[in-house]
Amino acid sequence: GENVEQHPSTLSVQEGDSAVIKCTYSDSASNYFPWYKQELGKRPQLIIDIRSNVGEKKDQRIAVTLNKTAKHFSLHITETQPEDSAVYFCAARAGANSKLTFGKGITLSVRP
Amino acid sequence: GAGVSQSPSNKVTEKGKDVELRCDPISGHTALYWYRQRLGQGLEFLIYFQGNSAPDKSGLPSDRFSAERTGESVSTLTIQRTQQEDSAVYLCASSLKTGNQPQHFGDGTRLSIL
Numbered sequence: 001g002e003n004v005e006q007h008p009s010t011l012s013v014q015e016g017d018s019a020v021i022k023c024t025y026s027d028s029a030s031n032y033f034p035w036y037k038q039e040l041g042k043r044p045q046l047i048i049d050i051r052s053n054v055g056e057k058k059d060q061r062i063a064v065t066l067n068k069t070a071k072h073f074s075l076h077i078t079e080t081q082p083e084d085s086a087v088y089f090c091a092a093r094a095g096a097n098s099k100l101t102f103g104k105g106i107t108l109s110v111r112p
Numbered sequence: 113g114a115g116v117s118q119s120p121s122n123k124v125t126e127k128g129k130d131v132e133l134r135c136d137p138i139s140g141h142t143a144l145y146w147y148r149q150r151l152g153q154g155l156e157f158l159i160y161f162q163g164n165s166a167p168d169k170s171g172l173p174s175d176r177f178s179a180e181r182t183g184e185s186v187s188t189l190t191i192q193r194t195q196q197e198d199s200a201v202y203l204c205a206s207s208l209k210t211g212n213q214p215q216h217f218g219d220g221t222r223l224s225i226l
Contacts (some may be wrong), residue, residue: 032212
C-alpha cells in the first residue's frame with residue numbers, strides 16, 4: 001500500500017521568512033495530493049491540493065509543487081505569520097476508489 | 113451550508129463499555145470517512161463508505177470496531193468492550209464522491225476510556 005512520509009517532524013521559522021515542508025510517497029500510481037492544516041484542538045482543514053497532471057499550484061502565500069519522478073511534493077508558505085503555526089499533514093491517494101494515506105504531520109512554529 | 117457534524121463532542125466511559133459515535137456528513141456528499149487520531153499523532157484511516165457500502169474496511173483495528181451508514185447520510189462508528197488504547201479523537205470526513213475530491217472534516221469526538 002501507499003506510504004507517505006513527512007520531513008522534518010518540526011520546523012521553526014522567523015515571522016516573515018518562508019517555510020518549506022516536504023513529503024515523499026511510495027506508490028507511483030498516486031495522483032492526488034492534498035495538504036491539511038490542523039490548529040491545536042481543531043479539525044484538519046484543507047489548504048491546498050494538487051493533482052498529478054500539474055507540477056505546481058499557488059494560492060496567495062501558499063504553493064504546492066509536485067515531482068512525480070522523485071515521488072515527492074512540497075508545501076511552500078511565504079511571508080509566514082504567527083497564525084500559520086499549526087500541524088500540517090500531507091496525504092496521497094492512488095486512485096479514485098483508494099483511501100487517502102496521511103503523513104504523520106509536521107509542527108510548524110512561526111516565531112514573532 | 114452546514115459542515116460535517118459529529119456527536120458527541122466528548123465521551124468519557126469506563127473500560128469495557130460500548131460506545132457509539134455519530135457523523136452527519138455534508139448534504140450531498142456520498143463518500144464518508146472515519147479516522148482515528150491519537151494525541152500528538154497523525155490521522156489513522158479506519159473505514160470509508162461510498163453511499164452505504166464500505167469498500168475499504170482495512171483500517172478497523174479489531175473486530176471490536178464496526179461502522180454502518182444509512183443511505184448517503186448518517187454514519188455510526190461503534191466500539192465494543194472499549195479498552196484504554198481506544199482513547200483518541202475520532203474524526204469523520206465527507207466528500208462529494210470518492211476520487212480526487214477534497215475531504216471536509218468534522219470537529220471529532222474526543223473519546224476517553226477510564
